[in-house]
Structure formats: C-alpha cells, structure tokens
Amino acid sequence: MKKTHGSLFSGIGAPELASEWMGWENLFHCEINDFCRSFLEKRFKSTSYADITTTDFNIWRGRVDILTGGFPCQDASKAKQTGGRGQLGLEGHRTGLWWHMYRAIDEIRPRWVVAENVANITRVNDGRDFAKILHSLSGLGYNAEWKIMYASDAGAPQRRARCYLVAYSNGIRLPAGKPFFSNVCQEIIKERRMFAGTSLSVGVSWAGQPSVCSVGYGFSNRSSELYGKSRLKEEVFHAYGNSMCPQLMHEIFKRIEYLDN
Known part of the structure; x- marks a missing residue:
C-alpha cells in the first residue's frame, strides 16, 4: 500500500x-x-x-x-x-x-x-x-x-x-x-568534481568551501550593479537557504x- x-x-x-x-x-x-x-x-x-x-x-x-x-x-x-x-x-x-x-x-x-x-x-x-x-x-x-x-x-x-x-x-x-x-x-558514490574552480570530494567532507565575495544571499556587488536587486530573486534564495x-x-x-x- x-x-x-x-x-x-x-x-x-x-x-x-x-x-x-x-x-x-x-x-x-x-x-x-x-x-x-x-x-x-x-x-x-x-x-x-x-x-x-x-x-x-x-x-x-x-x-x-x-x-x-x-x-x-x-x-x-x-x-x-x-x-x-x-x-x-x-x-x-x-x-x-x-x-x-x-x-x-x-x-x-x-x-x-x-x-x-x-x-x-x-x-x-x-x-x-x-x-x-x-x-x-x-x-x-x-x-x-x-x-x-x-x-x-x-x-x-x-x-x-x-x-x-x-x-x-x-x-x-x-x-x-x-x-x-x-x-x-x-x-553515495565517492567522486570528485570541479565546482567554482575548486576540486571537491563528493560524499565526504573537505576543509573549506569556495569563497564568495557577496552581499545578501550571495549576490556579488558587481552582480547587483549589473542586474539590480529583485525581490523575487531574494525570495527564491531565502527559500532555498531555509530548505532541507x-x-x-x-x-x-x-x-x-x-x-x-
């Protein structure tokens, strides 16, 4: 059932x-x-x-x-x-x-x-x-x-x-x-992949995460200058951040x- x-x-x-x-x-x-x-x-x-x-x-x-x-x-x-x-x-x-x-x-x-x-x-x-x-x-x-x-x-x-x-x-x-x-x-298969220029071990821990030059929700200052701020975009990233x-x-x-x- x-x-x-x-x-x-x-x-x-x-x-x-x-x-x-x-x-x-x-x-x-x-x-x-x-x-x-x-x-x-x-x-x-x-x-x-x-x-x-x-x-x-x-x-x-x-x-x-x-x-x-x-x-x-x-x-x-x-x-x-x-x-x-x-x-x-x-x-x-x-x-x-x-x-x-x-x-x-x-x-x-x-x-x-x-x-x-x-x-x-x-x-x-x-x-x-x-x-x-x-x-x-x-x-x-x-x-x-x-x-x-x-x-x-x-x-x-x-x-x-x-x-x-x-x-x-x-x-x-x-x-x-x-x-x-x-x-x-x-x-989970142990493999390695490239992410943001950093090699990561998938399925196991690693020392650090790729650095992010960011403002709220991980958007860079340059990104905000080019594309402006979007309430919808912030809502989406806030929801992702709270998600399981x-x-x-x-x-x-x-x-x-x-x-x-």
Missing part, C-alpha cells in the same frame, strides 16, 4: 519532493510564508495550511504514515550568537514552535516523525532543550534516533550540517544491532520504507 506523508514548516517542499520520488502520497503541507506556500500549492496540489499555531490536525489522525517538519532554527542557530544573546532555544518565539509540532504529532499520531534543525539544536542550553524534545516524544510513545548529517553526504558541494531526528512508534521494531541511520547515505536537502530526506525515506515493509 502506498505510504502517506504530511509536512509541517514545509518551506519549498523538500520533503514533498522526496516523498514524490518514493511514490508516496503527499496529504498536506503547512507553511506560513506566502511565497513558499504559493509554490507548494501550485507544485504539489495537497491540502494547504498556513499557520501551524491555529491549525487543528485531528482530521488526519491515523491517516499519516510519515510526518515531517523542519521547525524554525533562529533561536538555536550559531549565527545568532552575539555577545551571548540569541540562544533562547525552545524559549524563543521561532524555535519554540516545536511545541506546536509536538501538538500536531499528538493529534495525528503518525507511525514515523522526521524533524530537522541546525546541528546546534543538540547543544542549546547545554543540551537541555534537545532532552526536552526527546522526552516529549517519549511521552507520546515514540522512540527516537538522530544524526548530524551534511548536504555533502548526498553529493552536494557544501557541508550544511543539520540534525535529523527520526522518531518511530513503540510498535515498530528495528533489527537488533542496526540503528536507524546505519544504512542511510551508504550508497531533498536528497537527504530521500535517503531517510528509503530507510523508512525498508524498515516498515
């Missing part, structure tokens, strides 16, 4: 795309950004929600196999460490939206949950916030595993470290001695499919 997928904090639909690659059915997405939501509605045609804080998900109870959500990272990101401020974690208005994802999980009760955030989410407030996330999932009857993964693990020419947390209901039993992530991204890596989601989804059959 075809698996079903629902998405929270959907962005431009990286999980939806990976779900489509799997042949699964995308049931709904939830995204407050107007630009991203307009794209989702045109591209995926699933039920559309705007604001997770006001949405009742009870109608999806028992109908969703996999629920995903890249909840906001602003209060957990190292980018906001300024003089010791900015690390509010789950107490912040943005990263604290985890508790609405938790509510949605409780209302929907999917078999699997995949949550994504910056790698630093495991260290905010000396790890206490991440412990709260794990404890909240455990209280709903979910086991959880997590791993810091990189876009380069799926072949992208950048590191882009993110924490991927996979939770599964107590009724799901993994093979003994085989953690969930043991076979994720093991089939669909190839990594696809690897996680393949593991779920293998274990859940």
Whole structure:
C-alpha cells in the first residue's frame, strides 16, 4: 500500500519532493510564508495550511504514515550568537514552535516523525532543550534516533550540517544491532568534481568551501550593479537557504520504507 506523508514548516517542499520520488502520497503541507506556500500549492496540489499555531490536525489522525517538519532554527542557530544573546532555544518565539509540532504529532499520531534543525539544536542550553524534545516524544510513545548529517553526504558541494531526528512508534521494531541511520547515505558514490574552480570530494567532507565575495544571499556587488536587486530573486534564495536537502530526506525515506515493509 502506498505510504502517506504530511509536512509541517514545509518551506519549498523538500520533503514533498522526496516523498514524490518514493511514490508516496503527499496529504498536506503547512507553511506560513506566502511565497513558499504559493509554490507548494501550485507544485504539489495537497491540502494547504498556513499557520501551524491555529491549525487543528485531528482530521488526519491515523491517516499519516510519515510526518515531517523542519521547525524554525533562529533561536538555536550559531549565527545568532552575539555577545551571548540569541540562544533562547525552545524559549524563543521561532524555535519554540516545536511545541506546536509536538501538538500536531499528538493529534495525528503518525507511525514515523522526521524533524530537522541546525546541528546546534543538540547543544542549546547545554543540551537541555534537545532532552526536552526527546522526552516529549517519549511521552507520546515514540522512540527516537538522530544524526548530524551534511548536504555533502548526498553529493552536494557544501557541508550544511543539520540534525535529523527520526522518531518511530513503540510498535515498530528495528533489527537488533542496526540503528536507524546505519544504512542511510551508504550508497553515495565517492567522486570528485570541479565546482567554482575548486576540486571537491563528493560524499565526504573537505576543509573549506569556495569563497564568495557577496552581499545578501550571495549576490556579488558587481552582480547587483549589473542586474539590480529583485525581490523575487531574494525570495527564491531565502527559500532555498531555509530548505532541507531533498536528497537527504530521500535517503531517510528509503530507510523508512525498508524498515516498515
């Protein structure tokens, strides 16, 4: 039977795309950004929600196999460490939206949950916030595993470290001695390619990334002089910057499919 997928904090639909690659059915997405939501509605045609804080998900109870959500990272990101401020974690208005994802999980009760955030989410407030996330999932009857993964693990020419947390209901039993992530991204071919004049090892880490003489969103001063600034262009790059890596989601989804059959 075809698996079903629902998405929270959907962005431009990286999980939806990976779900489509799997042949699964995308049931709904939830995204407050107007630009991203307009794209989702045109591209995926699933039920559309705007604001997770006001949405009742009870109608999806028992109908969703996999629920995903890249909840906001602003209060957990190292980018906001300024003089010791900015690390509010789950107490912040943005990263604290985890508790609405938790509510949605409780209302929907999917078999699997995949949550994504910056790698630093495991260290905010000396790890206490991440412990709260794990404890909240455990209280709903979910086991959880997590791993810091990189876009380069799926072949992208950048590191882009993110924490991927996979939770599964107590009724799901993994093979003994085989953690969930043991076979994720093991089939990536190690190759080398040229990117922006720099030789990169795909599938493994490298010392640095090609430098970018940039202004906002990576556009050079010369580019802005020649082509001007475009709000649409900035919207697109902002959306890409917030997006999960669909190839990594696809690897996680393949593991779920293998274990859940």
